[in-house]
Amino acid sequence: MIIRNDFGEIVQLLVNIEVEGRTVYTMALYYADGLLIDTGPLSQRQDLKPFLDDLEVDLVVNTHHHEDHVGNNPLFEERGIPILAHPAAVPLINDTSLWTPQLLYYQRFLFDLPPSSKCQSAGDYIDGRNYRFHVIHTPGHSMDHIALxxxxxxxxxxxxxxxxxxxxxxxxxxxxDVTMASLENLLNYDFNTIFCSGGKIYESGRDKLREKIEWSKNLQASALQLSKAGLDDNAIRDQLLGAENLMGQFTEGDYTKLNMINAVLNSSFTAGEKRE
Ligand SMILES: [Fe+2]
Structure with missing residues (x-):
C-alpha cells in the first residue's frame, strides 16, 4: 500500500509492504524541487507507478544501491530522466547482477531483484528547480551512501x-563505527528537518541526531560494562535489547539485535574504549 503525504513543498511516498494483510516493511521515497530521492522496490512497481506519474521528476537521486531504493529506476531511465548516485554506487546500479546473487530470501521475497539502470556520478551539488542540494558522502549502512x-x-x-x-x-x-562517524559529520551542516528513508520526519532534526548518537554511545557503554562483568554476547543482548524477535529468523540472521551488540562491543567509537 502506498500513502502520499505532503509536507509543504515536499512529497513523501510511503511504501508499505504487506504480507497476509500485515505491514512487514516500510520505506519512503521523497520528491523535492524536481528531485525524486530513491525509486522504491520493484515488487511495488504496480502500486507506486500512478503516484510516481503524478510527480514532475527532473532528476532521480539514489541514496545508495540497495534493492529497495533503486528498483524502479528503469521507469525514469525509459523517459530519459537522469539518475544520479555516489560514484561507488554507479557500477552497482548500472549492473545489478554484480551483487544480486548474494541477496537473501527475504530480500528477494519482499523487494524482487532490482533491474540494472543507467546511472551517473553525482558531483558535490545537485541543482533542483529552485534550490541547491549538497551531496554528503555518509558511508556506514553501505559504503556508497549519500545524504542530501x-x-x-x-x-x-x-x-x-x-x-x-x-x-x-x-x-x-x-x-x-563508520555509521557513527557519518552521523557526527552531519552535525557540521546547518539543517533542521530530517527526512528518513524509514518514513519518519523529524522537525527538530538536530536534537534527534544528537539523541541518536547519545543513545548509541550509552548502549555501547552498557554493553562493555556487562562484557567486563563476564556476560556473553547473547546475555548482553537479552539484558539491553531483549530477546531476538521474528525479524532475526525471517532475515536468516542478517538483521538482528545480536549483530548490534557485536558491533558496539567491537567498536572504537566511544573514547577509544573497546572490548579486550
Ligand atoms: Fe539500505
Whole structure:
C-alpha cells in the first residue's frame, strides 16, 4: 500500500509492504524541487507507478544501491530522466547482477531483484528547480551512501543512515563505527528537518541526531560494562535489547539485535574504549 503525504513543498511516498494483510516493511521515497530521492522496490512497481506519474521528476537521486531504493529506476531511465548516485554506487546500479546473487530470501521475497539502470556520478551539488542540494558522502549502512542537504530550507535527507533514534537491529554487513562517524559529520551542516528513508520526519532534526548518537554511545557503554562483568554476547543482548524477535529468523540472521551488540562491543567509537 502506498500513502502520499505532503509536507509543504515536499512529497513523501510511503511504501508499505504487506504480507497476509500485515505491514512487514516500510520505506519512503521523497520528491523535492524536481528531485525524486530513491525509486522504491520493484515488487511495488504496480502500486507506486500512478503516484510516481503524478510527480514532475527532473532528476532521480539514489541514496545508495540497495534493492529497495533503486528498483524502479528503469521507469525514469525509459523517459530519459537522469539518475544520479555516489560514484561507488554507479557500477552497482548500472549492473545489478554484480551483487544480486548474494541477496537473501527475504530480500528477494519482499523487494524482487532490482533491474540494472543507467546511472551517473553525482558531483558535490545537485541543482533542483529552485534550490541547491549538497551531496554528503555518509558511508556506514553501505559504503556508497549519500545524504542530501538543502541549506535554504534546512532539509536533510538521510536515506537509510538514520532510520530512527533507537536502532536495536543491525545488518551483518553494516559498519557501526563508520555509521557513527557519518552521523557526527552531519552535525557540521546547518539543517533542521530530517527526512528518513524509514518514513519518519523529524522537525527538530538536530536534537534527534544528537539523541541518536547519545543513545548509541550509552548502549555501547552498557554493553562493555556487562562484557567486563563476564556476560556473553547473547546475555548482553537479552539484558539491553531483549530477546531476538521474528525479524532475526525471517532475515536468516542478517538483521538482528545480536549483530548490534557485536558491533558496539567491537567498536572504537566511544573514547577509544573497546572490548579486550
Ligand atoms: Fe539500505
Amino acid at each position: 542537504f538543502e541549506e535554504q530550507n534546512g532539509w536533510l535527507f538521510t536515506g537509510d543512515l538514520f532510520r530512527s533514534v533507537k536502532v536495536t537491529h543491525l545488518r551483518k554487513n553494516e559498519d557501526f
